[in-house]
Amino acid sequence: MIIEGNPKELAAMNQFHNGNRQEGLKLQEEFASEFREEYKDKDHCSCKKACRYHGNCKECVAIHRAHQEHVPNCMRPIINAKIKILSELTEHTIANEIDAPKEILRKEFQ
């Protein structure tokens, strides 16, 4: 089961956008139910950082809400995809002004 871009969840959003809330909620619960089962005992967190809160969404989100600087790492691809579209407005020249900071990753990603 994939999480990012999951077809059932995309179908749910399509139903919501078309005003079919009940069908959207039904599909969404099917996704959540499949997720619950599939990730009962395995790692669902896509964050590669060496972090003691890995996979602990409740505390991870609370930390990010508390410091207000950026979002949990699993949300980066969603936001970066939107920023990339906006970045076309300046022919991506913002890339010349940015250096991504070095991150401390878990051993398997070093």
Ligand code: SF4
């Ligand atoms: S909220 Fe935090 S702990 Fe949960 S999946 Fe995202 S990065 Fe991992």
